[in-house]
Amino acid sequence: MREGELLPRDFYRRHPALVARDLLGMELLFAGPAGLVGGLIVETEAYHGRLDAASHAYRGRTERNAVMFGPPGHAYIYFTYGMHHCLNAVTGEEDEAAAVLIRSLEPSRGRDLMQLARGRGAAADRSPRDLTNGPGKLCQALGLTREQNGLDLTAPPLAIARASQPSGGAAAPVPDSTVVVTTRIGITRDVALPWRFYVRGSPFVSVRDRRAEAL
DNA sequence: GACCAGATTGTCT
DNA sequence: GACAATCTGGTCA
Numbered sequence: 001m002r003e004g005e006l007l008p009r010d011f012y013r014r015h016p017a018l019v020a021r022d023l024l025g026m027e028l029l030f031a032g033p034a035g036l037v038g039g040l041i042v043e044t045e046a047y048h049g050r051l052d053a054a055s056h057a058y059r060g061r062t063e064r065n066a067v068m069f070g071p072p073g074h075a076y077i078y079f080t081y082g083m084h085h086c087l088n089a090v091t092g093e094e095d096e097a098a099a100v101l102i103r104s105l106e107p108s109r110g111r112d113l114m115q116l117a118r119g120r121g122a123a124a125d126r127s128p129r130d131l132t133n134g135p136g137k138l139c140q141a142l143g144l145t146r147e148q149n150g151l152d153l154t155a156p157p158l159a160i161a162r163a164s165q166p167s168g169g170a171a172a173p174v175p176d177s178t179v180v181v182t183t184r185i186g187i188t189r190d191v192a193l194p195w196r197f198y199v200r201g202s203p204f205v206s207v208r209d210r211r212a213e214a215l
Numbered sequence: 216g217a218c219c220a221g222a223t224t225g226t227c228t
Numbered sequence: 229g230a231c232a233a234t235c236t237g238g239t240c241a
Contacts, residue, residue, distance in 0.1 A: 045233070054233070064226065081234050082223030088233085101233055136234045186233050206234095219239080228230085 001029055001036070005161040005170075009154050012072035012091045016046035016098040019091040021181075021197045023100060023160065025174040027108060031157040032143045034113050039105030039132055040163055043198040043205045045184045047088070049097030053189035057097035067150045068097040075158055077139070077149040084136030085145055089153055089160070103185075103196075105132040106204040107141075108163075114141035134206040174199060182212035 007026065012019055021044075029038035047055040049068065056065045056078065067076040068090055076088040076099050092098035107114055107128060114131050118141050132138040139145070144158070151158045163171040177200075184196045185207055198205045200213060 047233075056233075059227085062227075078233085079225060080232055082225070082232085084234050086233060103233090134234070184233075188232090216241085217239105218241105220237095222234105222236085224232100226230105226232090 001031060001156050001159060001161070005164065006154055006159050007073075007161065009071070009073040012089060012153070013093065014091060016048055016091045016100050017195050019089065020044040020046040020100040020195065021179060022173075023089070023102070024179060024197055024199055025163055025171065027161050027163040028102060028105060028142075029109065029156075029159055029161060030142045030144065030148075032113075034117075034143065035110055037110035037113050037117075037142050039107045039109070039138070039204075041102055041104075041160070042106050042202040043102075043104035044196070045101040045103055046091075046195040046197075047099050047101065048195075049092065049099075052193070054184065054187040054191070054193075055097070055099070057099075058189075061097070065097070068099050069095055070150075073152060073154050075144075075148055075151045075153055077144055077146055079146055081136075085139040086135040087139055087142075087144055101135060102138065103135045104198070104202075104204050104206050105138050105141075106202060107131050113143075117141050117143050129203050133204050180209065180212050182209040 049057045057068045071094045074090045087102045088099040182196045
């Protein structure tokens with residue numbers, strides 16, 4: 001993890017929709033107990049704190065969502081549906097309680113470790129795209145739990161960096177023409193807001209929206 | 216491919 | 229007591 005490439009705190013100190021869009025193509029890295037794992041971010045969703053009925057922070061601060069009310073650039077990891085964890089990056093100004101849910105990754109580091117973490121079960125032949133194409137799946141693959149809740153994303157062991165090309169240089173940002181903007185998934189309030197972003201054509205996206213892609 | 220039911224427990228009302 | 233920013237495995241086409 002080369003620290004010079006890590007995204008600075010000011011990157012996160014913006015509207016969650018802007019951060020969500022700009023996180024596409026960035027590399028999420030976690031130096032866990034088993035080794036370094038990570039992937040390129042290909043799908044995100046923005047949640048705008050107290051202004052957004054779909055946000056965990058809509059009804060104010062609780063023990064669970066406390067990290068959202070802290071400074072930007074930290075990881076908010078919560079447990080849901082009795083079995084899944086989800087990873088967010090806190091954005092905006094402190095106390096704004098905005099966040100970006102990381103929904104899908106394209107595995108880039110430690111594929112074997114992620115394969116192990118995801119387990120086999122009936123899917124002994126689990127394809128690479130099944131490893132991290134969903135918020136619960138990517139947390140399981142990376143080994144993220146509430147233990148990592150609150151970690152600073154601008155420094156190891158859990159961080160987001162500008163992706164580098166295999167040759168070593170910085171990868172080009174994802175152009176607007178390659179970004180699909182659509183509505184969020186799995187929520188029941190404020191469902192119409194166009195705050196989900198994903199990389200057009202990526203097989204690692206959890207759910208495609210053909211109608212939005214046609215626009 | 217689309218759709219559906221069931222799993223399972225922390226959190227909040 | 230209800231619900232949840234989900235996933236899996238099943239059915240049917």
